Amino acid sequence: MDLAQLLTSLDGRGYGDYKRIRGTHALLLPGSSGHAALDVDRVQVDPFAPPSLTRVRLDRVQTGIPDDLLADRAGRIAAGDFLTRAFARAASARLGGGSSSPRRADRDTPPPILIGTPGQQVLERTSVVFTDAEVDMRITVALPAAGRRIKGRRAASLLCEELPQIVLDALVAPLDLDALRAHVTLYRDQLDLRAQLKSRRLVSFVADGALLPRRSGDSDLPLTDGGVPFRSPDVLKTSFDLPSGRRVSGMGVPEGITVIIGGGYHGKSTLLRAIERGVYPHISGDGREWVLSRPDAVAIRAEDGRSTASVDISPFINDLPSGADTRTFTTTNASGSTSQAANLIEAVEAGASALLIDEDTSATNFMIRDDRMRRLIPAHREPITPFVDRVRALHDERGVSTVLVAGGSGAFFDVADHVIALDAYVPDDVTEQARTIARENDASVREDGASAGCEDPPDQSHPRLHFAVASRVPEAGSLRPADKRKFARARGRATIQYGRDDIDLSAVLQLVDTAQTQAIAHALERLADSIDAQTTLTDAVAALDRLIDDGGLDALSPHPGHPGHLARPRPQEVAAAVNRYRGLRIRG
Incomplete structure (x- = not known):
């Protein structure tokens, strides 16, 4: 009995009888375009459970994909991403779903056949996998029901008519091989550029012409109407020659300490967000396809209320009034400053070569302490040594760079290697001006302090602080609680x-x-x-x-x-x- 006959025979039965379709079935593609195999691996237990897990296997020859596009891991990841998007479009067009669908009564209901929902990034996924002979597409199917009864005829139509047509539309005819090649070539170039960053002593690269603003705070799509294309300051401009023969030019963000400044709403955080997301390649047309960052760059922020387990935050916090040992700091409810210190140390422990920080999401007392506060509260009464006093040693001793957005304080001018000012999304290198201001301010502070009979401000020479970030050893069983019964x-x-x-x-x-x-x-x-x-x-x-x-x-x-x-x-x-x-x- 073929799959269509089996499903039709189940019409009206209890939903649990769907389990009879587990196994492998032949699918005939429309128009004598060949066959595919449908593997039903797991069947949902009821209509409200997660959908059934099925795979469609198709001979690679039927797709016409050239072997050179699948010859390396990068090519297979990019080609899999391309086919995932093609299948998702074909399923949406045929079955509806989403806000633009006129065919479904509930426009917010997803289509019954899904292959995942890739965003603007190209990620390694399980949705499409290539073997030597086949393309293996992993999909989910919400098997139809009337109450808790099988709708067998509808299921037969879904799996034996609509699914083969989706496969045909997405993978066989017409498969745009030129677009596929462009997608793979772009991804390979992006990985090559990203791999060059370390040898070029760069944290990130932002290409000229990149479109960084997004449509809204809850959208990752580019702002194509009114967005200002990026333009590198001349002093930071660099170029990359890529395997495809393409050359891209733009701003290289150097290792060390880079401070991004500017007025409110002038693009500081937008630039930092693009650098954060630059750890992933982006699809063509995103606007950030040539914004690439070190793959181990980590964005950190304050995180009130998080738990920590034996994290050594002593480079930043010591001598707490409670007497807690900050070399093995453990809490179930960290404050803003202790959470940000823990996030930083954990990022370094996890191998981060660069930290990405926005003052808007940071704990102020962790980041800076101004001269007036330093004079009123002596250092021996303040347990927090602010990040501004540690950032230089973090780079010099651990090789960890920092890219920091600062809109309300010039405290980091003293320690910055580069200062980039944004004016209406246009960047300018203002490092020398920032250093001049810092020198003038230091002289003024020393003069004011002397006339008031106060001590000199803290030494800004930043002696070696020995950031010995230990790799912690979890106790056996600490990730296996006794009351855990289900998979995460x-x-x-x-x-x-x-x-x-x-x-x-x-x-x-x-x-x-x-x-x-x-x-x-x-x-x-x-x-x-x-x-x-x-x-x-x-x-x-x-x-x-x-x-x-x-x-x-x-x-x-x-x-x-x-x-x-x-x-x-x-x-x-x-x-x-x-x-x-x-x-x-x-x-x-």
């Missing part, structure tokens, strides 16, 4: 349900896709098995990253076949999730 799962982009606890990732600013969060949820399960009271958290996360390198994202899945819709997270985001788990315990 993502609840949106910013939350992971882990046992009875929710891990809040809302302050992990470079997590861009729910599929990444779901991959982190699976990663936590894997890490729980590898934590042995001997392995450092850094080494455990690195080993997990190598596992993905070797086996793909499928290696994270707890079951064979369709792994669910996953996108690759960075090691920094995996470590961030572990660090925010309230059950984490650190050995010693």
